Amino acid sequence: ETGVTQSPTHLIKTRGQQVTLRCSSQSGHNTVSWYQQALGQGPQFIFQYYREEENGRGNFPPRFSGLQFPNYSSELNVNALELDDSALYLCASSQQETQYFGPGTRLLVL
Amino acid sequence: QKEVEQNSGPLSVPEGAIASLNCTYSDRGSQSFFWYRQYSGKSPELIMFIYSNGDKEDGRFTAQLNKASQYVSLLIRDSQPSDSATYLCAVNLPSGGSYIPTFGRGTSLIVHP
Numbered sequence: 001e002t003g004v005t006q007s008p009t010h011l012i013k014t015r016g017q018q019v020t021l022r023c024s025s026q027s028g029h030n031t032v033s034w035y036q037q038a039l040g041q042g043p044q045f046i047f048q049y050y051r052e053e054e055n056g057r058g059n060f061p062p063r064f065s066g067l068q069f070p071n072y073s074s075e076l077n078v079n080a081l082e083l084d085d086s087a088l089y090l091c092a093s094s095q096q097e098t099q100y101f102g103p104g105t106r107l108l109v110l
Numbered sequence: 111q112k113e114v115e116q117n118s119g120p121l122s123v124p125e126g127a128i129a130s131l132n133c134t135y136s137d138r139g140s141q142s143f144f145w146y147r148q149y150s151g152k153s154p155e156l157i158m159f160i161y162s163n164g165d166k167e168d169g170r171f172t173a174q175l176n177k178a179s180q181y182v183s184l185l186i187r188d189s190q191p192s193d194s195a196t197y198l199c200a201v202n203l204p205s206g207g208s209y210i211p212t213f214g215r216g217t218s219l220i221v222h223p
Contacts, residue, residue: 002155033211042114042198042213043154056208090153097142097202099211101153 002026004093004102012108018079021105023091025072031055032074033099034066035090043090049074081109114201116214123221129186131217133199136180141209143175143182144200147193148216154198158184189221 003026013019025032031050035043045058049068063079072093078085086109092099113136123129131145142161146154160166160173160182172185182201186193196216202209 035213040215042116042200042215044213045211048211056205056210058210088153098144098156098159100156101146104153 002093002100002102004091004100006089006091006102006105008105009103010106010108012110013081014110015081015083017081017109018077019081019107021076021078021089021091021107023074023076023093023102025074025093026100029093029095029100030072031094032068032072033092033094034074034076035092036060036085037088037090037104039087046076083109085109114199114203114212114214116197116199116217118215118217120218120220123189123219125189125191125221125223127189127221129189129193129219129221131184131186131197131199131219132181133183133201133214134181135201135203135212137203138177138180139204140177140180140201141204142202143173145171145173145182145184146198146200146213148196148198150195157197186219189219191221191223194219194221 005024033048034046037043047057052068068074088104092101145157148154158173170187174183198216199214203212
C-alpha cells in the first residue's frame with residue numbers, strides 16, 4: 001500500500017456530463033500528478049500540482065482541470081465527457097521525483 | 111515528438127531465468143528514469159529509479175542506464191511466476207523549462223514454471 005487513496009473506484013457517466021475524481025496524497029507529500037491510462041497503454045501525464053499551483057501539464061485539452069487543496073489532496077475535473085475519456089485515472093503523490101500511485105478510478109463514458 | 115519506447119512483448123522466460131527489459135527515450139536532456147510493475151487491473155508500483163549512468167542493483171533487480179545511447183534497461187534475475195506483469199519505463203523528459211513524466215506503453219512479461 002502506498003498511502004495514496006482515490007475515490008470513487010469506478011464510475012459510469014454519459015457523454016457530455018462532467019466528472020470529479022478525488023485523490024488523497026501520502027502523508028508528507030506536497031506534489032500530486034494525474035494520469036490517464038487507456039487499455040493497453042502506459043499512463044499519460046495530465047498535469048501536476050505542487051503546493052496548490054499547477055506545475056506542468058501534458059497534452060490534454062482545457063476541459064481537464066484540477067485543484068490541489070492546502071492538505072495536498074487533489075481533484076481532477078473533466079467537463080463535456082467524450083467516449084474516448086473512458087480510461088483508468090491515476091493519481092500519484094511525491095515529495096521529490098519518486099511517485100507513488102493510488103489504486104485509480106476506472107471511468108466509463110457511455 | 112518526445113517519446114519513450116518499449117517493446118510491448120510479451121516476453122516469455124522460464125522460471126529461474128534472467129528477464130531483460132529495454133526502454134529507449136528520445137531526448138538527451140532527460141533526467142530521472144523509473145521502472146514500474148503493473149499487475150492486471152492494478153496501479154503501477156515503483157520497482158526502481160536510476161539517475162546516473164551505470165548499474166543500480168536492488169535485490170533481484172538491476173537497472174542499467176546509458177545516457178549516451180539513450181536507453182535504460184531492467185534485469186530481473188531468478189525470475190518467478192509472480193514477476194509476470196507489465197513493466198513500465200518512465201522518463202522525465204524536458205519540456206518548456208520543466209520535466210514531464212513520460213511513460214512507455216509497457217512490456218508484458220510472462221514467467222512460466
